Amino acid sequence: MSNFNLTDHPHRRYNALTGEWVLVSPHRAKRPWQGQVEKIQEETRPQYDPTCYLCAGNERAGGEKNPDYESTYVFRNDFSALLEGTPEGIVEEGELFRAESERGVCKVICFSPRHDLTIPEMEVEEIAKVVDVWQNEYNELGAKDFINYVQIFENKGSVMGCSNPHPHGQIWSSTSIPNEPAKEQMAQLQYYNNHRRTLLGDYLKSELEKKERILVENEHFVALVPYWAVWPFESMIISRRAIQHLGQFTSEEKLALADIYKRLTVMYDNLFEVSFPYSAGIHQSPTDEEPHPEWHFHMHFYPPLLRSATVKKFMVGYEMLATPQRDITAETSAERLRSLSAVHYKMR
């Protein structure tokens, strides 16, 4: 009865950051590999595409023209989900029908004028300019009195709903603190109140001792597969120092984030030798003018691929209605990723 272990037996793991569980079925990884690990014929994109609304000099949907930008370019989303001028208000009809006005600003960030690049194929110095933009935008948007949270994210690949392959990310900033950071804030605050140290600081310390889920490190950041990972090759970049938000980054830290962002995404591309799709994004302290010593900067990567460039994990039925489920363990995923070359497959 007592030979239970996480390598062989179905179990659930607790996500200490969100308070939710994930179901792990390691025995299912032993069944015959049904999907093929195929090399997909990748389209080669031109450096400039005259029909792309993100390329330098081209016209966008709203009729505006992009400047001849040379590194990064930020503009307000032409189809913003949140607007600055939304009138304030609350609609409450009893406790079961509650709605609130939501103000915000949505932006798009072109990472490079080069239509054919992606983060893993860019130079670290070029990626550092993207991090500069994130820092500026966090500071500027966060300074607005109606912005209390700045969500920076990237959808990469058509399987992640990204319709334009030009390298870009987004920022949606809002008055409310969104669901996911709100959950993380609650867990981090409780931990901080009990220990006077950040949850992720202590978590990172343990992971560095255990080593089995670490992917890649540099002087300021560590990338790892979290113990409670849901997506097959999910990962997290955590700062060694308990930085609360991008506004506190030194120049060295900005460069180090660019470095680990590249190294992690090169690993991803090398896994199935394909431009690896994911949604990624930063969680950091709200811009609500509270102190937030509990917040510890980190970046999540949620990649959907499971077995090959063409077989993804579906988060459907049981996942939507009950609890997320995975087959291979976080440890096995980390081992596979760690074993890959540090050189991008296209450069070999």
Place this chain on the structure above:
Amino acid sequence: MSNFNLTDHPHRRYNALTGEWVLVSPHRAKRPWQGQVEKIQEETRPQYDPTCYLCAGNERAGGEKNPDYESTYVFRNDFSALLEGTPEGIVEEGELFRAESERGVCKVICFSPRHDLTIPEMEVEEIAKVVDVWQNEYNELGAKDFINYVQIFENKGSVMGCSNPHPHGQIWSSTSIPNEPAKEQMAQLQYYNNHRRTLLGDYLKSELEKKERILVENEHFVALVPYWAVWPFESMIISRRAIQHLGQFTSEEKLALADIYKRLTVMYDNLFEVSFPYSAGIHQSPTDEEPHPEWHFHMHFYPPLLRSATVKKFMVGYEMLATPQRDITAETSAERLRSLSAVHYKMR
């Protein structure tokens, strides 16, 4: 400043069942409809497919042979994510690394021997036999001492990770109460303790007065688009009576559930004149031998399609990292669905 309204302005709505929010951007629905409402060429399937592992008489992956079943057929999932014989145990290394053994039973339910049918194309009496199976399984699995929750669900369509079009659903039952029912239980219990009535009973009463989100009704059930819907055409079937679980269903109620299940899915198929994909599933009281007067039986439908048979809503970047977002309001979706013919498009 006070002309805020839910039809025109970005807002967030509270999900009273889970305690989470959804971001609604109704102004985005006014932008030009970019995707086409296309009629997809549907494959016509044979009534019997010799290569289908769910068809009567055929062999399954494990080598077992299906019987010549005539209505429904239930068997243990050949690749169960949960196993009955898992040894018990807990692995806890400090508060940040917590895992527990999870025992359970996973089953597959063939809805019909006819390979070419789907729920909206089956007769109500045939669907009632599926509901019979659900009731039996809920009672039998729930009676096991190590099963505290019975999750019944259906993944329909390849876009929902369903690789076999033969009409079927699944049951994953487990020792733990999964994340989603656990959240709903907390909200329902708090409401019940305050009011001595079920949350969904009161919610349904208000919705029946307001009428704007109601889709279809019969004597025992109502289908509606919930106020806090996340997916473009998300819906819920709620029992009029505060039934806690399938075990309490009368024969009349079983037939009525079959009836509304069919009527709702006919609506769905008629929206884009395509076999409408979704994940659906039942939430009901746990089988942990507690009384649970707070629980009110309901069934969720999470369909991904947005604009046409080929354009789906992607729940990616902002949704994964922050808060789910939708464009059209729940009221607009309900209006569109309600306006459709009650006759299946293939029968016209």
